[in-house]
Amino acid sequence: MSSLTVQTSGAAREAVDRHVPALVADGFAGKLFAQDPTLWGAAAEEESAKRLGWVEAAEVSRPLVPEITALRDELAAEGVDRFVLAGMGGSSLAPEVITRTAGAELFVLDSTDPEMVAAALADRLERTAIVVSSKSGSTVETDSARRAFARAFEQAGIDAASRIVVVTDPGSPMEASAREAGYRRVFTADPTVGGRFSALTAFGLVPAGLAGVDVAALLDDADEAAEVLREDAEDNPGLHLGAALGGTEPLRNKLVLRDLGSGIAGFADWAEQLIAESTGKEGTGLLPVVVGAGEAPEAGAPDVLVVDLVAADAEDAPEGDAVRVGGSLGAQLLLWEVATAVAGRLLGINPYDQPDxxxxxxxxxxxxxxxxxxxxxxxxxxxxxxxxxxxxxxxxxxxxxxxxxxxxxxxxxxxxxxxxxxxxxxxxxxxxxxxxxxxxxxxxxxxxxxxxxxxxxxxxxxxxxxxxxxxxxxxxxxxxxxxxxxxxxxxxxxxxxxxxxxxxxxxxxxxxxxxxxxxxxxxxxxxxxxxxxxxx
Structure with missing residues (x-):
């Protein structure tokens, strides 16, 4: 079974004791995995109804694995083994965590700084392919990077279309233009998954898989975790983490994230965008604060909750007002998505929009x-x-x-x-x-x-x-x-x-x-x- 662990103490433990029984009684976890859009209130229902595909992403994404592997092998046979990812938000942060944790090389181009773009273009262009990831295709940073690489390939005498891989939503303007341009491959993702919840869809898997990561193992981890996270049970780690994050009273809305040897590189940066963009609205929300392992000068403040990322087999209990979370990468990606959905419910906001x-x-x-x-x-x-x-x-x-x-x-x-x-x-x-x-x-x-x-x-x-x-x-x-x-x-x-x-x-x-x-x-x-x- 899943190795996920969520331990709480102080105000976090009180929040778990206060909210988890009611969440279980309401059948929240079961309804979430059944994609019930009513869980966040009437105002959120229309948006939620279009954004819950992430709960089954690990299962739905499985057919992508052989397609990604086949494309990686094709490109390798042509001498292409360096990959650049042009993407923003969840489209860049999830592949960055996945590849860094696996020790695979991926240049994540999520900047419009001319010096960073120039650095991406200058390195081994003859061995490079670019993955252009955007749900709509209209993201200005991503589209600008695509144009720059297409021009650079052409100037180097390389067929640009053969080196551009696109990940987008079906029916998006980018899907149509990419197919018309004859790009090497167009992967379409599940349109019912928002960008920040897309780690286990084509947006996370295609760039990571092309870079050499075993994405099938990642999906296996997530599948195993889903069996635990969908249960309406008092020990459901997703309910525990979500209650601790969004249910403290008064609300501890600054989440100080520290990595104490989780073995997952850069995970806090991915969690930061998931939580901040999902909850920061209507004058409320949770602000993740990513710090170094030895830091937390603000830990004693009444609005701060310390969240430590630890190894899956770590046994030390948290102290003070704190949470400790451990588990494999695929399992944790799904865990934090569930916890964010729970926190949104407790905060009384729609976790699926981003109005600002x-x-x-x-x-x-x-x-x-x-x-x-x-x-x-x-x-x-x-x-x-x-x-x-x-x-x-x-x-x-x-x-x-x-x-x-x-x-x-x-x-x-x-x-x-x-x-x-x-x-x-x-x-x-x-x-x-x-x-x-x-x-x-x-x-x-x-x-x-x-x-x-x-x-x-x-x-x-x-x-x-x-x-x-x-x-x-x-x-x-x-x-x-x-x-x-x-x-x-x-x-x-x-x-x-x-x-x-x-x-x-x-x-x-x-x-x-x-x-x-x-x-x-x-x-x-x-x-x-x-x-x-x-x-x-």
Whole structure:
């Protein structure tokens, strides 16, 4: 049977004791796996009725396995063994977790930063195929990457169509255009599964399987877990985890996620987008805060719940207000999807919509069309331009002063969100500002790479409670890259995405400090020094 374990203590245990008996009595698990759309109330019913295919994804996806294997073998025979994935949100995060855990190589291109796109294009193009994953096909980041790779293949004398694999919904505009273009393969996924619940569908399996992962074993794990998760039983781990996440009273809405040797690489990042985008709406929700194993300075706060990811056979019980979760990857993917559905029920929201994600996309489109002149910074400190509302900045002339004023706007129950709009692979050192800011404030602090987080925590930032302060970091680049047959470049696109999101946050009354690094290397050093000074 499934090796899933969910252990709870403190407020989490109280939530389990309070809610699980009622969930069992109501037959929640059985109804969920029977795809009952009424579980989240009348307002959610129309959307839920179209979004519950994920509960049987492991079974429905089984016929994909030989098709993926056959395509991998075909490509290998042609000398193609490097794979790039162009996808956003669940379409990129699930394959990234699956491949990293298996030790398989997959370049996940979920950025519009010209330097990151250029790096994806520059490496072994003659041995590369690209998987383009988008439910609609209209996702701007994904479509831009497809265009760039098609042009690069053509310029290298490679038949572009033979190197492009598409994953999309049946009947989408991308399915039609991909078939017309004669792309190597078009996989269609179950249209009744939303993007963030799509790990066990073609969106998760095709790129991972092509990269060499044994996706049949992943489905076996999930199938085995489903037998336990569908039961209306007091020991159902999905009910336990969902009750712990969404049922604490008062609600502990900051979930500090730590990996204490789970053996699953990057799982917390996948869980972050699943939970934040599913629950962060109508002024409520759960904010996952991904931290290092030795961290949690905010653990004692009354709005924080520590969630530790542990090895499947870990025996240590949690302490304080905490949850410990263990299990194999396929089982955990399904477990957390079930738990998110349970948490949505307890929070009284629809876990299947994302009403505030579109607002940033709309603002981006408007900026790309209008192409306004850049606004002058309020101040310049070395390699950093400082922008923000005058009331927030209060005359700050240095990065440290501006950061101090931003943190002074942080409510007692608030969080800090760092948003970095540039190459996450080359500039991973920037992530060190997150634990430093957490230490400086004693409050939960998140870090998101833009535009990737717009398909993840971006929903929570606008739809969740108004208690965050936002540090946006953008960067100039010596390199820009044309997007073929497009009126804007990658540099213009990522700039508009940052500007659009900042505009929407400001429209929602959220405090936003914007720092633009005119020199990436010096700007990162300068920012880290300023945050270190604040952290003491």
């Amino acid at each position: 994600v579109e607002s940033a996309k709309t603002a981006t489109r408007a900026l790309l069309e209008a192409k306004p002149e850049p606004t002058a910074p309020e101040a310049v400190d070395g390699a950093v331009e400082i922008r923000g509302d005058a009331q927030l900045l209060r005359g700050a002339t240095t990065v440290e002063q501006a950061l101090r004023h931003l943190l002074e706007a942080l409510p007692d129950s608030g969080y800090v969100a760092v948003q970095a709009y540039f190459d996450r692979l080359s500039w991973a050192e920037l992530e060190q500002v997150r634990p430093l800011l957490a230490r400086a404030t004693g409050r939960p602090t998140t870090f998101g790479w833009g535009p990737r987080f717009l398909h993840s925590t971006g929903q929570y930032h606008k739809g969740g409670p108004a208690e965050g302060v936002y540090l946006q970091v953008t960067a100039a680049s010596d390199t820009d890259l044309e997007i073929p047959d497009s009126p804007f470049s990658f540099g213009e696109l990522i700039s508009a995405q940052a500007d659009g999101d900042a505009q929407v946050l400001a429209d929602h009354g959220r405090p936003v400090l914007r720092l633009r690094l005119t020199d990436r290397a010096e700007g990162v050093r300068q920012l880290v020094r300023a945050v270190e000074a604040l952290a003491g």
